[in-house]
Amino acid sequence: MSSIKDDVSIIDWKVCGMRNRENIYDILKLSPDYMGFIMYPPSSRFIENEDVSFLETKWDVPTKRVGVFVNEEIETILSQSKKYHFDTIQLHGSETPEICRILKDAGYEIFKVFGIKDEFDFSTLKSYEPYVDAFLFDTKSSKHGGTGKTFDWGVLKQYSSTKPFILSGGVSLKNIKELTILDHLPFKGIDVNSKFEIEPAMKDIAMVTELSDWVKSINKK
Numbered sequence: 001m002s003s004i005k006d007d008v009s010i011i012d013w014k015v016c017g018m019r020n021r022e023n024i025y026d027i028l029k030l031s032p033d034y035m036g037f038i039m040y041p042p043s044s045r046f047i048e049n050e051d052v053s054f055l056e057t058k059w060d061v062p063t064k065r066v067g068v069f070v071n072e073e074i075e076t077i078l079s080q081s082k083k084y085h086f087d088t089i090q091l092h093g094s095e096t097p098e099i100c101r102i103l104k105d106a107g108y109e110i111f112k113v114f115g116i117k118d119e120f121d122f123s124t125l126k127s128y129e130p131y132v133d134a135f136l137f138d139t140k141s142s143k144h145g146g147t148g149k150t151f152d153w154g155v156l157k158q159y160s161s162t163k164p165f166i167l168s169g170g171v172s173l174k175n176i177k178e179l180t181i182l183d184h185l186p187f188k189g190i191d192v193n194s195k196f197e198i199e200p201a202m203k204d205i206a207m208v209t210e211l212s213d214w215v216k217s218i219n220k221k
């Protein structure tokens, strides 16, 4: 592949659904831009299903920590984000623009997620624009995320906002080759999860290394 976009060739990448200490430090060696932590108890990747007390200490690498929440109370989001030193808050439920505003005013980078099935009304995004740093599009599901399923990326051709967006939902080593369809859109990067897993919350280092090499090759152009 030559490049994803003609104008902007730098893409960010986020590895989501982490919680195992050794696995986290192995992935950090690959320098993803973001690492996501699931703060949603029903998820099989919920971080507090393991001892994650090591995350209560800041790390000295540039990878940003993302707390992923689903329809959580604002007070809980703020207290958990402080406890785990999150830089970014990813809102995966039906959170309102006002909730995004409050969290952004508290100093966090905000990713607001929207689930897409076969179609999406992009005018929904307008009222969120002032309060989010990026939109994240994932495959619509009652589980809210982490399904490993893709949606029709062609729907994004109708994207009309100037806000950057992140592509998520079943992103894999195989289908990243189809990202060329996102040319000329304000594409910020990709978010990967279950397609790189050995088991829930445990990533395959060889696969993530291959992804990291691919991102580096794209970003060099």
Ligand SMILES: O=C(O)c1ccccc1NCC(=O)[C@H](O)[C@H](O)COP(=O)(O)O
Residues within 6 Å of the ligand: 016, 017, 036, 038, 040, 043, 044, 045, 068, 070, 092, 138, 143, 144, 145, 146, 147, 148, 149, 168, 169, 170, 171, 191, 192, 193, 194, 195
């Ligand atoms: O990963 C989860 O279990 C999860 C559960 C509930 C809300 C969000 C969740 N994940 C958030 C992510 O950012 C995932 O990377 C995204 O949903 C894509 O996952 P996948 O389809 O497995 O690549």
